[in-house]
Amino acid sequence: MHIHICEPILYNVFMIRFKNFFCSYAYTTNLDPTPYTPHMHEHYEVLFFLRGKATFQISQKKYPMCPMDLIIVPPALIHTTVFLSDQQYERILFHFDIVENSDPFLQSLFSKPSVINLLSNKKVLELFDRINEYRFLFESENFLAITEACFTEILLLLKLYEFTPPDSFPLSHPTVTKIMELISANLDKKLDIDFFSSQLFLSPSHIKNLFSKTMHVGLKHYINNMRIMKAQSLLKKGLNPSEIYLLCGFESYTTFYREYKKFTGKIPSQDKTKKTPDELP
DSSP states (O other): OOOOOOOOOOOSOOOEEEEEEEEEEEEEOSOOSSBOOOBOOSSEEEEEEEEOOEEEEETTEEEEOOTTEEEEEOTTOOEEEEESSSSOEEEEEEEEEEEEEOOHHHHHHTSSOEEEEOTTOHHHHHHHHHHHHHTTTSOHHHHHHHHHHHHHHHHHHHHHTTOOOOOOOOBSOHHHHHHHHHHHHTTTSOOOHHHHHHHHTOOHHHHHHHHHHHHSSOHHHHHHHHHHHHHHHHHHTTOOHHHHHHHTTOSOHHHHHHHHHHHHSSOHHHHOOOOOTTTOO
16 A cells, blocks of 8 residues: 655745734724824834724825725824724734844735725634634733734735735825825924925915824924934944934934933933844944
């Protein structure tokens, strides 16, 4: 009797690893029809929208949320949820850092803001139902471990079914786009309202009102957040806090230190990456 052993067939293999993985669930009612405070952070965010009536805004782009939407938010992009009614709102939220991602599909998936509606994919929806059920079965540490496994399985299924996110975030205002481009290109400089007025040939009051109305955040607050995000990136590259504050447009180290701690809850030296022996001079 001969036994033939088949070689395993590998398909749709990808490599992705996370750290600082976090998952939270929210269900609320009687909401004020106003936006959450616009915010940004250095990790990835994935929001699974279950029910409600709201608009999701990333930078100056807006998207009307639909049930079973999976919304992907890369790091360092200001975003918020704007509620359109005071009815119920339900979502599952994931935060994480990507340690390794060698899969072209996932590299593309996480490279830009995007939305995938999963209403037609029962297998993926079953996994989200399972995550919701696990909230009641496991304590915090075990819940995060099994949720990370479920989230990885969700990504596998998205790859398997070749979900390609459409460009779902139309630009809301070209002038705001230009303001954001000017900010990104000049973070090491003094960025006051006169600078934008001279560049755009618009009155200071028009620029401030347009930006705050479109972005739901003040221009000065947005600039300051972008400076801190740039500082976080430079700290991770091993630069010293004492040399970073000028590169990020802060007038003094004291101001930089205060604003960094206010934004991150940490002092700059806590985020500095130590250089390995091979990187030392």
